Amino acid sequence: MIRLHHAHQTRSMRSLWLLNELGVEFETVVHPFGKNLRAPDYLAKHPVGRVPALEIDGKVLFETGAIAEYLCDRFPQAGLGRVAGDEDRADWLIWLHFAETVAQHCASLTQQHVMLYEPEMRSDIIMKLEAARLGKCFGALDQRLEGRDYLLDSGFSAVDISCGYAVYSGVHYVRPDAYPNLVAWYDRLSARPGFQASLPPEGEGIYQQDFYPAPQ
Template sequence: MITLHHCPQTRSMRTLWLLNELGMPFQLRSYPFDRTLRAPEFLSLSPAGRVPALEIDGERMFETGAITEYLCERFSPDRLGRMPGSPDRMSWLVWLHFSETVSQHTAALTQQHVALREDHMRSPIVMKLEAARVTKCYAAIEARLNPPARKRDYLLTSGFSAVDISVGQAVYMARHFARLEDFPATADWYARITAREGFTASLPCGDGIYDRDFYAPWPLE
């Protein structure tokens, strides 16, 4: 049995999307994004008090990259994963972990725009710097999808994989702070992967972290 411990609109969304794509039976336990994650019961699952946490066959895992690698190796080595010996193995690993590069900047922006309640706590410099860094990440994705030689439909030449899920979910969150309009290949790719049923099934049913579609730099110019 697989149990995913999840908060809507967090990194655990990429594990939920992956499980939906795998077609594996699993249980979902959802939590509010608050001090519930600091309770001793939850810390026994994820010692840093973060999601996702995954229970599988009596064992416990945390960290999205590790969970993605394990689930792909075990349940989808060739379709969603790329195993050692695959021509795309190196790229699969690079883009899997690149999703965390995007997410760390988005996490900083989420803290500034959402978690900090008082305006005097926020830093316009941090907001603008981190939004610029997200845009640099978009540029890296754009270059990957639209190289001089041949345009790619997905991040790997061999087709859709778990790295499209991981990076795609990171972009889903990043779009709250930096728009895709200057990156047409990335926007097309994002539309393509988020049309999948696995993505739709991973969207929050109720309230998530964000209460608006886009957070403009602060203070407004």
């Protein structure tokens, strides 16, 4: 039995997308994004009350990078991991974990734009800084994708999912138009059935608008 604890449009979307691409049977438990994740029964699965938590093989895993590595090792036939000794293994690890560099800037921007409801609670400086840092991450991905369809020379893998989710979140705060390689790659990713299956139902999720501009 595989059970994913998920909240729409959060980092757990990364794990949901990966499960969809693996083509394995799993169950999804959708949680509202909020204080219910601090309930004792959920804290027994994730010690700081966040998503995702993945129940599999009698264990509970958390942290999306760890979940991705475990699932790719557990289901190697899907070809989404790169084993030790593979010539793309080092790049697979680099870009798998670079996804969290991108995501941390997205998380900071989400806190400022979405979670802090009153304008006086927000920091113009933080919003501008984090948007600029996110733009640099987009630039790094764009450079890596020069002459490539996917982040690895050997083709589509879990690192495209990990970074692809981060870009899905990031385009709510930074326009991607200046990064043509990233745009073409993201268009390929977002057309995949696995990505489409990981999207929330209409009107659900944490983003209530398509774009949140940085203050001028």
